Amino acid sequence: MxxxxxxxxxxxxxxxxxxxxxxxxxxxxxxxxxxxxxxxxxxxxxxxxxxxxxxxxxxxxxxxxxxxxxxxxxxxxxxxxxxxxxxxxxxxxxxxxxxxxxxxxxxxxxxxxxxxxxxxxxxxxxxxxxxxxxxxxxxxxxxxxxxxxxxxxxxxxxxEIQEELFSPACRYWGSDLQIPVLSYEEVLRSDEGALKWITTLKKFGIVLLDGVPAAQGELITLGKRIGFMRLTFYGYTWQVQDKKDANNVAYTSEKLSLHTDYPALQYPPGVQFLHCLKQAEVGGESEVVDGFHVCNQLKELDPEAFHILSSVLVDFTDTGVDYCDFSLQSKHSIIELDDNGHVLRINFNNATRDSVFDVPVEQVQPFYAALKKFVSLMNDATNVFCYRMKPGHIVTFDNWRLLHGRRHYQSDERVSRHLEGSYLDWDVVLSRMRSLAQSLQAPK
The missing domain is CATH 3.30.2020.30 (NE0471 N-terminal domain-like)
Structure with missing residues (x-):
């Protein structure tokens, strides 16, 4: 009134x-x-x-x-x-x-x-x-x-305002990466620490948190620090271990080739957490590649291959039972571009790339040639950064940007490698980043 x-x-x-x-x-x-x-x-x-x-x-x-x-x-x-x-x-x-x-x-x-x-x-x-x-x-x-x-x-x-709203531009890297390491306790207890974590994650695509208790459930605590985690067909959290009758290739001790997670979803998770609870005595080293950096290399070296991978839609599938039964199908370009022609997301998981391929037959051979070129570039020694997680580490990384993999490890009943994983969406992570920035700038 x-x-x-x-x-x-x-x-x-x-x-x-x-x-x-x-x-x-x-x-x-x-x-x-x-x-x-x-x-x-x-x-x-x-x-x-x-x-x-x-x-x-x-x-x-x-x-x-x-x-x-x-x-x-x-x-x-x-x-x-x-x-x-x-x-x-x-x-x-x-x-x-x-x-x-x-x-x-x-x-x-x-x-x-x-x-x-x-x-x-x-x-x-x-x-x-x-x-x-x-x-x-x-x-x-x-x-x-x-x-x-x-x-x-x-x-x-x-x-300027786009950088403020969506965080600084990416800083690309190769095998020379100096992986950013932050204190887990500082991230949990300090708004300045949490903001530094998220902005560093957005800039480099990866941050390692140290000093984490080696017990299940810490990812839930970390997820709540941001907001909430992404529920998928593997649950809010999932256990990466060598399992009998594994429903995912990650649940074996074999080598995992470089990939992004969950392209079988129409909207793949943006951020992934992996908490090391146990590490194998032999093998199990983690590998990561800056996919955006590799895309820029491909565009310069072979523009036609870049065009094919950024325009041809590829079918992905994932079927099984975990949190509940699932039967997923999606279509993505391997290299997904935004409206300005910049790389927005990489959608590549060779394990879940479907044998169904919805393209004219004459496009199949050129697609495979382009994909082979892309995979060869991402596996080039100058692009791969290798590190070994230890119990008490959580690696947080951009699942839209980074391709990650794992070397083969020896698994037995006495010592078995065990990571706990979870996902978040970039919407949730960037929301927390903006809220933290605003609260820290507000007059006290």
Missing amino acids: WSVLTKHIMKHKVHRSFASVLLSGRKNRSFPIRCPFLWRRRQHTVKAVQEPLACSPSAEIQHVDAMDTERFIRIFWKDGSQSLYPFVWLRDNCQCPGCFLHSAKARKFSVEDLNVNTGVKNVILSNTRQISVLWPDEHISEFDAEWLKRRCFSKESRA
Whole structure:
């Protein structure tokens, strides 16, 4: 009720201001500072009404004007830069209580009510930290300078906020990797430690946590530190051991070739945890490859092979019984690209690549030649990093980016290699990263 009443009062004051201008016949006359709005019909470039609170110079506004023909509002910042904001985008993103539910940080204003060709009746600079827009239907929108600066449409600003939202760009590596090692206890107890872990994981694709109790269940604790784990047909956690009548090739002591996990799912898990509980006395070393780095090599060395692997859809399958019975089918390109042509995800597991292959017969031979080239590159000694996990280690890695494998090991009743594994989705991990960053930046 109060928000509705306030809205009517504000509209009333605006209308009185306009009436005063019309009666006086002096369009450029400024209103007293006590008036909450300073509208000048068709007079778009204005000065600040009052002195703002202190803020960074880059987010202080010098003046503002409306470009009616182009349908942009142009902001001149005190640091000398300029930003353009389309009328329609500003109207769509009005932050008033009637258009935006601040408790949920969600838009209430509907596209059905949006005039995509809207004009602007007036725009003023309330102070160096806020602009106010009067729309043709008399609706008023106010926008803070910091909010606008963060959403600038320049190429540089867009790249900056994308890095902030999705973490720094990948740092590629080969066999020369210096695997990042962090303290498990620090990750659990310190927000700074947890944030460093996730950002390092996003940048390098792999982080080893040390000092973990060598007992089952620690992955559940680690998963809760982020949010929640991914339930799959193998459960929330699963035991990687040499098993009789294994329902997965990982549950043997044989060599595991380089692969990504679970391409048989339409949406493969983004992050994988492996906790070493017992290590074999002989063999069992882990191998990892930066798949994005290898994709870049393939694109440079054999563009046609890269094109084939990024365009041909391959069938994957997984059938069996574990957490429950399952019969999975999916279709993915081996190299999956995003809308900008950058590598988004690698989908490759030779064990679950189906014998069903839904392509014209003449495409089969070229596909195999391209896949052979890709696998040869990923197995090149300059690309493979080998390490040996010890009880008390958890390796966390990007399942979309890294290919991982394992060397053969000797298994017997006395000493058998035992890892516990789990998955998380990148949505959950990146959500925690943003939440941690925001909480650490918030005033104490």
